[in-house]
Amino acid sequence: MFSTLFGKYRFLVISIALFLIFDLGVLVLNFYTSGKIAEQTELINSAARQRTLTQQMSKATLYIKSQKLQLWVYQSGLDELRDHYRTFGAALQAFNQGGTIVSPSTGLPISISAVSDPEGVAILSRANSLWSEFETAIEPLMIDTLVSDDEIRPASSFIAANNLKMFALMDELTEFFKATSERQTNLLRAAQVIGITLATINFFIILFHFLGQLRVRDQEIQLKQHESDQILSTINEGVFLLDRNMVMSGQHSKQLEKIFLTRKVSGRKFERFLARYFPQKTVNTALDFAKLYFRDHIDTALIEDVNPLKRVEAVITKKGGETETKYLDFSFAILSQDDARQVVLVTVRDVSAKILLEAQDQLNADELEQQMALLTQILPIPRTDLAAFIDDSRSGLDRINLLLKDTKQASGSYEAMLIRIARETHKLKGNASVLNFEMIAQGHHLFENTIEEISRQAKHRTLNGRDFLPLTMQLKQNFASLNLIEGVRDKLGDYVDTSLNHVTRGTPDNRLELSTKKSLDELAEQNPKWFELLAYTQKLAAQKGIAARLNLRGLNTPLNSQLSSELYLIAVQLLHNSLAHGLESEEQRLELKKPSLGEISVSISHDKRGNYRFLFEDDGRGFDYERIRSELVDRKLLDSREAKALGNTALVRYAFKDAISTQQNVDQTAGRGVGLALVWQQVKALNAKLKIRSVSNEFTQFIIDFSYSPSETSSEILDPPSESVLLAS
Amino acid sequence: MSERRYIDVFVDGLISYFDHLNESFGSSRSVISSSEHAQRSTQSVDLELGTPYLLKNEATIGMDFTGMITVSGSSVGTVFVSAPRALLKRILLSYGEAELRDELLRDLVGEIANTLAGNARRELGADFHISIPRVIQAPLNTKDYRLDQHCYLLPFRWRSSKAELIISVKDS
Numbered sequence: 001m002f003s004t005l006f007g008k009y010r011f012l013v014i015s016i017a018l019f020l021i022f023d024l025g026v027l028v029l030n031f032y033t034s035g036k037i038a039e040q041t042e043l044i045n046s047a048a049r050q051r052t053l054t055q056q057m058s059k060a061t062l063y064i065k066s067q068k069l070q071l072w073v074y075q076s077g078l079d080e081l082r083d084h085y086r087t088f089g090a091a092l093q094a095f096n097q098g099g100t101i102v103s104p105s106t107g108l109p110i111s112i113s114a115v116s117d118p119e120g121v122a123i124l125s126r127a128n129s130l131w132s133e134f135e136t137a138i139e140p141l142m143i144d145t146l147v148s149d150d151e152i153r154p155a156s157s158f159i160a161a162n163n164l165k166m167f168a169l170m171d172e173l174t175e176f177f178k179a180t181s182e183r184q185t186n187l188l189r190a191a192q193v194i195g196i197t198l199a200t201i202n203f204f205i206i207l208f209h210f211l212g213q214l215r216v217r218d219q220e221i222q223l224k225q226h227e228s229d230q231i232l233s234t235i236n237e238g239v240f241l242l243d244r245n246m247v248m249s250g251q252h253s254k255q256l257e258k259i260f261l262t263r264k265v266s267g268r269k270f271e272r273f274l275a276r277y278f279p280q281k282t283v284n285t286a287l288d289f290a291k292l293y294f295r296d297h298i299d300t301a302l303i304e305d306v307n308p309l310k311r312v313e314a315v316i317t318k319k320g321g322e323t324e325t326k327y328l329d330f331s332f333a334i335l336s337q338d339d340a341r342q343v344v345l346v347t348v349r350d351v352s353a354k355i356l357l358e359a360q361d362q363l364n365a366d367e368l369e370q371q372m373a374l375l376t377q378i379l380p381i382p383r384t385d386l387a388a389f390i391d392d393s394r395s396g397l398d399r400i401n402l403l404l405k406d407t408k409q410a411s412g413s414y415e416a417m418l419i420r421i422a423r424e425t426h427k428l429k430g431n432a433s434v435l436n437f438e439m440i441a442q443g444h445h446l447f448e449n450t451i452e453e454i455s456r457q458a459k460h461r462t463l464n465g466r467d468f469l470p471l472t473m474q475l476k477q478n479f480a481s482l483n484l485i486e487g488v489r490d491k492l493g494d495y496v497d498t499s500l501n502h503v504t505r506g507t508p509d510n511r512l513e514l515s516t517k518k519s520l521d522e523l524a525e526q527n528p529k530w531f532e533l534l535a536y537t538q539k540l541a542a543q544k545g546i547a548a549r550l551n552l553r554g555l556n557t558p559l560n561s562q563l564s565s566e567l568y569l570i571a572v573q574l575l576h577n578s579l580a581h582g583l584e585s586e587e588q589r590l591e592l593k594k595p596s597l598g599e600i601s602v603s604i605s606h607d608k609r610g611n612y613r614f615l616f617e618d619d620g621r622g623f624d625y626e627r628i629r630s631e632l633v634d635r636k637l638l639d640s641r642e643a644k645a646l647g648n649t650a651l652v653r654y655a656f657k658d659a660i661s662t663q664q665n666v667d668q669t670a671g672r673g674v675g676l677a678l679v680w681q682q683v684k685a686l687n688a689k690l691k692i693r694s695v696s697n698e699f700t701q702f703i704i705d706f707s708y709s710p711s712e713t714s715s716e717i718l719d720p721p722s723e724s725v726l727l728a729s
Numbered sequence: 730m731s732e733r734r735y736i737d738v739f740v741d742g743l744i745s746y747f748d749h750l751n752e753s754f755g756s757s758r759s760v761i762s763s764s765e766h767a768q769r770s771t772q773s774v775d776l777e778l779g780t781p782y783l784l785k786n787e788a789t790i791g792m793d794f795t796g797m798i799t800v801s802g803s804s805v806g807t808v809f810v811s812a813p814r815a816l817l818k819r820i821l822l823s824y825g826e827a828e829l830r831d832e833l834l835r836d837l838v839g840e841i842a843n844t845l846a847g848n849a850r851r852e853l854g855a856d857f858h859i860s861i862p863r864v865i866q867a868p869l870n871t872k873d874y875r876l877d878q879h880c881y882l883l884p885f886r887w888r889s890s891k892a893e894l895i896i897s898v899k900d901s
Contacts, residue, residue: 027885115784134775279855279856280855284807312800315801315858317860317861323799323800323801323858323859324801325805325858351891402782404780404781404782404783405780407779407780414780417780464778465777465778465779465883465884465885466740466778466883468780469881469883470733472780472781472782472881473732473881474878475783476783479878480784480878480879483878
């Protein structure tokens with residue numbers, strides 16, 4: 001690492017070292033020169049003192065001489081002279097040879113070096129020479145406390161004559177020292193200027209170099225930042241770094257903000273971030289798993305396989321408070337940074353679209369399966385009939401929905417509503433059954449079951465709106481089933497028409513009395529919906545274990561579509577009735593000496609003036625009046641006496657009321673007692689007269705006479721009146 | 730989870746709200762039968778649930794104020810509770826509010842929606858996420874809200890004022 005650092009920062013280290021060397025050099029030189037200057041100052045002071053001493057020695061000599069002449073005491077002068085003489089001599093010797101003298105400024109002993117400069121040596125040489133003469137003159141005064149005139153007079157004369165010479169020499173010496181000191185000062189100044197200049201130059205080199213380096217580094221960083229910003233802004237995944245403390249790093253991809261619809265990412269605790277979008281359990285799992293990546297000796301490839309954070313469901317709250325569910329994949333990868341720290345790179349992918357697509361695929365597959373099943377049911381039906389069926393069914397379901405909507409919250413209203421809904425449903429179920437739409441018919445059947453269940457509840461307690469919820473839910477299901485058929489129809493387009501006619505017309509027919517090929521073609525061409533009843537009769541008969549044949553008359557010419565629908569509804573309900581209650585099984589018929597094949601006939605005729613007769617008959621067992629009686633008693637509508645007193649016509653009238661059925665078990669076509677009530681409703685809508693003839697074990701005949709022009713009829717739902725034009729024989 | 734369960738939970742939430750409200754009137758039950766209602770018509774403080782029916786998703790719905798909550802998580806959809814001014818004002822009066830400004834009515838319908846949301850969250854668990862209620866003061870077109878093709882409209886009446894609970898929730 002050191003070598004790496006030194007290598008990377010070599011210039012910096014060298015520059016700083018040079019800077020220090022320059023500074024230290026100046027410092028050392030400064031220190032040295034300062035010492036020299038101090039020493040030189042001492043020399044200057046000492047030389048200056050020598051000058052003074054010269055004068056003082058002269059003064060002391062003169063003082064001794066004058067005192068002596070006056071016979072006064074001169075001892076102090078003598079002491080002064082001797083002191084000055086010794087000091088001068090010692091200093092001079094030190095100048096010559098080096099040694100210790102007393103500092104003139106501090107009074108402390110200082111060491112000085114011998115003067116080596118030739119100029120100084122020359123001055124000293126002359127001073128020495130003169131000083132030796134001074135010594136000769138003064139030396140006799142240094143011996144005794146008393147001096148004689150012979151001793152003082154020559155000394156005084158000599159000093160008086162030479163002290164100025166000595167003074168001049170010492171002055172010269174002082175000037176020499178001053179000049180030397182000035183040279184050293186100049187040298188120091190020059191050295192300082194050079195050193196500081198070099199150091200300053202070095203400093204600026206460092207400064208500019210590093211400013212340049214910083215600029216380059218900044219540009220690189222900016223470039224990298226820009227690059228990483230660009231990468232992070234364009235990357236299609238949510239990316240961020242997670243440190244060992246489970247804190248999210250400063251940089252993250254733009255997509256991360258888009259995924260979580262927040263900009264508050266950087267520096268956040270991972271746990272708190274996740275807690276906004278996931279249940280606590282998921283948050284804990286995510287944290288535990290992310291921490292695994294910071295453990296030593298963990299094979300990240302292995303743990304990635306057990307990553308529990310795949311397709312986790314996040315609930316993201318949008319700006320307005322609305323929430324959005326997203327499915328996210330988290331993946332983790334360990335990264336080592338330049339400083340050897342480890343972080344985990346977390347990648348978040350929004351896989352909602354993929355998951356929804358998979359779900360949609362599954363849904364489509366289920367739908368496809370359903371549609372394929374429906375396809376086989378739809379193909380044989382002419383397009384116009386199918387359209388009419390869908391329209392009629394939708395209108396019927398809408399009417400039921402309207403009945404639910406418009407019901408007043410009162411118990412009587414609920415009962416009336418249920419009766420009306422039951423009729424509508426039965427009508428729809430009949431239509432669906434004829435067209436072989438099992439799914440639709442089954443839906444209506446379940447709807448009827450629900451009506452029955454609610455009706456049962458109504459007998460034991462008072463209903464409230466919530467009791468009708470299952471009915472509304474089944475209604476929704478029935479709408480959905482119808483939509484499914486419509487969807488398949490729309491996908492098939494015109495294919496239905498072409499295929500259907502081929503299928504139906506190509507069917508070998510042995511069912512119909514008028515079944516010449518030509519008649520069948522005409523029937524299928526003019527009234528395809530009625531044509532379908534032929535096959536439906538056989539299918540239903542087979543389901544009920546009987547043999548039956550439907551004969552259709554008067555339907556191989558075009559019939560007004562509205563009238564056709566009204567009569568068709570009657571025919572279907574009566575057909576259900578015949579197959580459920582009327583026709584006997586083959587064994588029973590043989591016992592009664594009847595042909596094994598039961599005959600059902602439907603004919604429509606008119607007098608060309610708008611007077612129509614619709615005739616429906618079967619050769620079955622006829623009305624079971626006793627069954628109607630017992631049903632009336634069982635349902636507590638009448639007591640047994642009253643029931644017994646009723647004639648056949650009255651009993652038939654009851655049969656046309658709601659919920660009277662002579663079939664013991666409810667199945668998809670009969671047993672709820674709704675069919676005849678529905679027939680009655682249609683008869684009323686046509687303003688028709690209904691005659692019924694029935695002979696036990698022989699036949700039942702329904703004759704409906706009416707006048708018809710397209711504008712006269714009404715599809716309004718009517719309740720059966722107490723008075724009727726119903727005739728029975 | 731069945732659709733029935735979702736509807737029941739929201740209806741229960743509605744009943745729960747009016748239960749608390751009725752406590753201030755000293756009434757013990759929220760839901761009464763029609764006959765009971767007839768007997769107690771002078772009182773007229775209880776909640777009556779009407780017959781639910783279907784609403785096509787191109788229908789315009791909504792009374793004066795509608796509180797909307799969005800459901801996500803294990804189920805997705807939208808629930809609206811829509812009420813006329815009269816009903817909301819009566820509720821405010823029952824709380825002892827003297828001021829009946831629109832702002833307070835808005836807050837109130839939001840509070841009812843919030844009660845439904847809270848009840849649903851409690852009953853349906855943490856995987857059932859509900860948004861903060863939004864209040865809308867205008868008729869709504871159901872097709873703007875990505876509802877199911879048919880959603881449920883459950884009419885209800887409180888003190889003679891009609892209101893609606895509209896539910897379109899299904900498993901995600």
